[in-house]
Amino acid sequence: MINDPAQPAILTGMVLNGAHGIYDVHTDDGILRCTLRGKLKKAFAQAKSSKSIPAKGRSTPPRMIGSTAQRAEKIEKRDSSENPLPTRLSVGDYVKIRRLDDATGLIEEILPRQSELSRQDAGSNARKVIKQTLLANLDQVVMVFATAQPDPHFGLLDRYLAICESAQLSTLICINKADLPHDERVEDEAAIYSNIGYRIIWTSTQLNQGIDELRESLKNHTTLFTGPSGVGKSSLVNAIEPGMAIQTGLVSDSTGKGRHTTRGSQLYPLSGGGWLADSAGIRALAAWDIAPEELAACFVEFRPHLGKCFYSDCAHLDEEGCAIIKAVDEQLIDPRRHRSYVRIYEGEER
Template sequence: MGKKKSNRKRKVRVALKKNRGKRARRGNLTQQARTDPERIEDIAAGERISGKGDTSRYRTVIAAETEEGGLQIDVDLSTCHAGRVLSAIGQMSRVQLDDGRKLECTVRQVVRSLARDQRNAVVTGDRVLVGDVDAETGVIERVEPRHGVLSRSSRHRAHVIVSNVDQLMVVVPADDLKPVLVDRFLVSAEQGEIAAVLCINKIDLLDPVELVGWTGLYARLGYEVVLTSAETGAGISRLRQLLADRETVFAGQSGVGKSSLLNSIQPGLRLLTGEISSSTGKGRHVTRRTELIELDGGGYVVDTPGIRQLALWDLIPEEIEGFFVEFRPFVALCHFPDCSHTHEEGCAVKRAVETELIHESRYASYLRIHAGEDLV
């Protein structure tokens, strides 16, 4: 049994300089309050500011360590309202409070500072605590621990696409199915402990018989596979069943029909849709932000911008094998306990590929991910 992390509160020194483009101002707080009152409002009771040198700026806050190893800021719960982030762009988030109100919220600077290894401190799907609430606005004081996370690597930082979901809908076009991208999404789902469904869309563009090989492959691995067409309505009723009472993120490349499918599932959403570029053959970005949408039939869906490449975040080579479900029976049979399944003699995984117990396309995806190749 793993060691349980302590949630005992402790003082934490938070460096704020990385969120400041300018040097720290000199002078006392009284003078600064007259010229910059917003800065004083950002200093909650029980916190203090100190500066050493021209560019350092630190805050001491009370925080507890979460089970994931992060820090959770101690806030006054009596002055905060719980809610969920519907969408987030930059430092602005649209939050729906538990009482139904929807607010435009900024993010407290100390919250952003504690998320320095992430591209965004607040993402769509987050459960948050909001303070300074009025009729239309608020300030996000804390992000609650996440589960069900879909993320990728972006410039050596974590880009969390969405949090607190329980299902990933991988949408791919029937006429341009890319197994290597599908496999990366499935690995990301396994890593985030999210159930995955493969949605092959635009089946009106070819004979579905041509897809039997791919549908059979992923179905045998235990993944739900659904064939759809927003144009003809094929598979839409089955898709509605899969989404009912679930929290599902739709993901895939631009132009695969994610927004069109959602418009078919729930007429009236009127999500913008786009066409494939005739010059590049790639989809144009129409969905500009990740958005959490409530379904009339129960459940939520998250519409996301198209992803042209998926570089996996926080994934070490030694653990990749565990995210390929068909590898698991063979790993223990390898001659070397630390076998990488790439070049070693006596590798049971390689032998399973040779005897077609593991599909060669899946093994090719494993090799690319293991080698750290980002492009798909």
Template sequence: MVSLHSDDLRMSPPDTNDTTETQLEGVVTRSTGSWYDVRVGDQVIPSRARGKFRLTKQNVTNPVAVGDRVTIRLNDEDNTGLILSIHDRTNKLSRRAAGHRRGEEHVMVSNVDRAWIVQAVKRPQFNPAFVDRVLVATAVNEIPAGLIINKIDLLTEEERAAVMDVHLRYADLGYPVITTSATENLGLARLETELKDQVSVITGPSGTGKSSLLNAIEPGLDVETGEVSESTRKGTHTTTHAELHPLSVGGYVVDTPGIREFGVRDIHPKDLAHFFPDLRPYVNECKFPDCTHDHEPGCAIKAAVDRDAIHPARYESYLRILDSLQEEEEQRF
């Protein structure tokens, strides 16, 4: 388990090349773009990053991420810091950047014990494709993941069967699934237990209730929440930057900005099925060793879908991700 205790954020020895400067080790708890909050013990030091990071990491939108352990040089004149180095990461959760920087890597958080994907039963509508993309990204980076199905107080009796299908779909694959309602105080004790003494990241689209859940289990956080648009049925962005918060029960949680799409990257198309635990057992049973599990005859995965051994929604997610990875691969050449 990743530990983030004040004892770990100790002062490092002075640089032997310049004994007049103070160097400290800490953890990045907040990133706003050009400035980073670095916690050193009980102190938070606003810091900037060396320009060389942006020059050497040209395919990354953010060279420094929340959760990074860093060494900073303290400016005694104004008590700000300069990030000199980023320590090796144990893992990271990243996605393909959108907009004008599409294709670059956007690191959401580093050095976490578990990722929790939040989806609402409605307002906005549950998006299994989003869930599957994040699960692939966490599998690539060896981050355990779980699913939070929120706003269950909005369910009608007619909708319960569909939600139960989703619950079982992921629970049967070994992912922990928690059903919650921040407004009705449902499932919060289980969620708090899961977060205790862990470094967790909470991610999901805007409007799913991530911030409301955090406020419910840790009222002192006072994370800003927003409403879902009645016209688009999509949430408004309230969390504008990632931030690592301490929990009174022990551990830390990273709240991330809401995202509407999660682009998977750094996977070769032929390796994708290995990151689907329900597809993986059939990979080596196909007629052709280079089967993409899309159109080829004798595909064991397609046969498993036909006999309901693989949920059709999961296979559809696989095909969509495969298509995006193949498109990205073609653009490289």
């Protein structure tokens, strides 16, 4: 099929999954299994893996509707100085590929990344923590927790939320396994988040509860499902779009090698419009893109009190005349949320 005039040799596509240098790329003409062109491989090898793109200064992630080619065109028209080129390929990246035959292609170029969500990955060298992008070009994150098994870890949720606020991604909290008997404190803790404006969807894949509502909220978005291991992310994906995993054909990652590849995420097209990515359970999300002085604004309920502290450079930890601490004392800000803020500020893991 090479040089068939009916099929353009260069196509635009979006990376659905990848491992060991092999990527499944969605194009408007179907999915092609692709490898990276030598020149790109070299460029990636030379680029510093630790180099991160600051979330601040980026434009708000666009909600890109239309065919894959139309969305890629929109990205190409944007000012690329705003969103630098990625230094490695991730799931969700838009690429230009040369079609080799009906089923395969060569990735020639990567388009600037509009947004991303990353996690910390200790990799093989435990001393060097590297950043691993879970999904590129997303505009929404669903944070999945379970009512029980495993018990929800709200400190981790606070960290997730801060990162998403910093990256200007819209966020939704999903509390799954609503069918399981659980501590009533889970409802109380969840109320803290709905009170400050986050939407919470209670789901059960066992009882088919909340699935329609969740599916509706994904329409025309590029969404990442993230959260701890075992909370039911994959089960939710299957409930939302039954049989999807079978349709797309995962690149196997059985050897667990290949740090330059995108492990752990898989992007699926939604029949109602939009894209959904499932990711492997995560323990830590990278918060290093957030400058300390920007962290407070990533706690949405702190915002009305910012700029009112006695010291203009107040870090809101325990300073005299701090408006945030005053708001905590007046029960306008939940003390547990403030403790999470302090922990993240001080760089603690959780």
